[in-house]
Amino acid sequence: MQILVLHGPNLNLLGSREPTVYGSTTLVQIDTNLAEIAAKAGFSLESFQSNHEGALVDRIQTAAREGCRFIIINPAAYTHTSVAMRDALAAVDLPFIEVHLSNIHKRETFRHHSFFSELALGVICGLGAQGYQLALACAIEQLGNPLSRPA
Numbered sequence: 001m002q003i004l005v006l007h008g009p010n011l012n013l014l015g016s017r018e019p020t021v022y023g024s025t026t027l028v029q030i031d032t033n034l035a036e037i038a039a040k041a042g043f044s045l046e047s048f049q050s051n052h053e054g055a056l057v058d059r060i061q062t063a064a065r066e067g068c069r070f071i072i073i074n075p076a077a078y079t080h081t082s083v084a085m086r087d088a089l090a091a092v093d094l095p096f097i098e099v100h101l102s103n104i105h106k107r108e109t110f111r112h113h114s115f116f117s118e119l120a121l122g123v124i125c126g127l128g129a130q131g132y133q134l135a136l137a138c139a140i141e142q143l144g145n146p147l148s149r150p151a
């Protein structure tokens, strides 16, 4: 797996969870779409969602050992609280893009701070599910197209 997509807590409820804030696209639809785009570009992509901070830390650590080269992450509520996930990303030293469906800067002040943004290659927020596609387009660009690489 070359690209890992990580989703934090409550994102498994996308589609029915506060649709006016997060849209009506389900997580399965997002992940299926990303896997298709990545496959067309010649990359393997895996998605992982958890409601548990430790499970997400474990997945970040495992990704590095498995040869993952790029992470797209929506840490969800852990964006605003998790030093442990930030430390895991710093430890593995993989490039990552932080994605949020909603514009966290237009919302409650406790959502304005992210423990991740400082380390991220880039941050996309407020563009709904399209934000993941834009992040993936960037990841593909960054990793280069293996189909055009010399053998």
Ligand code: DQA
Pocket (backbone or CB within 6 Å): 009, 010, 011, 074, 075, 076, 077, 078, 079, 099, 100, 101, 102, 103, 104, 111
């Ligand atoms: C979110 C924004 C967070 O503040 C919130 O806790 C989420 C989702 C987003 O995608 O807009 O769960 O990361």
